[in-house]
Amino acid sequence: MDVEQQGAKQGALTRGDKAGLIAFCIAGAGIAASMIGFCIHRIVELGRGTDVPVLIEFAGDDVQAPLTTGGGTVTVGLDQATITAATLPPIATVPGIIGQVIQILTIIVVIGCLILLAQSTLSGRIFNRRNTALVMTAGITGLVGFAAVRFFENMLANATVNVVTDNAIDNAVITVEPFTFILAAFIISVIGTAFVVGDKLQRETEGLV
Template sequence: MMMNAEKQAGQQGTLTRGDRAGLIAFCIAGAAIAAYISVTSIIRIIALGSGVGVPVMIEFADQPVEAPLGADGANVTLELDRAAITADTLPPIATVPGILGQVIQILTIIVVIGCLLLLARSILTGTVFNRRNTALVMTAGITGLVGFAAVQFFDNMLANAAVSVVTDNALDNAVITVEPFTFILAAFIISVIGTVFVIGDRLQRETEGLV
């Protein structure tokens, strides 16, 4: 009986009030973030669906522009790398990728936040390392990495289609803008966290077998 009680206590762990308060605050913040991004994405989808007067953020490849910033309003040449443009109407070739990007963003946020909330709930019950929590961590990491890469891909399709419409194909804009270092760093962090949970799960099972 004493051995079983010690084993159960070892599985439950110990959480201070500060730990519990922090996890609960994390859960509330996560739910609020998921709700906010979902609402803003739905509003964006509705705007894209109308196809009229939709502002689109564009990234340029060092596009030179003239702006009256000099003395007495003289024009100064600037290199524009990012700006928002608004087309009177957007064709389906622009709106469809934009809508797909927003849908993927909603699904990605829901999956990532959902996994992290389930992980926090498990920790609140005293269980940190097990196969279920490892699966939750890896699912959240991989979904976030792939999902946000897909969102960026579809946003680039929307941006380039919008530029083509506004400029009548007169502007040579960057087709795809990708920051590989960001994704490599994110993949490395996800791999490290996943490895920690795998090792922690194995060590905990070995420790429980010795009790």
């Protein structure tokens, strides 16, 4: 009995641990609310369709930039620029709005799963099937969700360039960063495996007690 009580004390969360988890939950809720507020503002901005700033990515073409002194120009490689479109048609605004809606749903699912995971940890049980499901749901949703957001943002950017330049510029690109998604998928797999193994070991240990 003394050994079991000692083991329980060693496995119990300290006040500092609990305070940290509670702070994490509060911070997560605040971050989610802030990001959702930004997304809603962006949806309203896109829905209005006038004077909409859109971030455009280019293929690194050289352009002439004016100097602040001397009246000359300098050649620079253009990778990104923000274009403010006077008006945007539905072919541009709809993908942008869809992207923002997906981002809201992704944020809610990811932050919600992490907060539920933290609450479960506060109860003293870290490894179980529910927590494993929460970790995998958060990881997969974040990976797929933000990739979809990126896709629709590229559609918005390319449509904006076509509208603003009357199809005169075709060097807007759809950017894909495969290494980032591969790395994220690997990390999610490692964390998910750790929770699966931890759950199995904990159930085996409980069966021996």
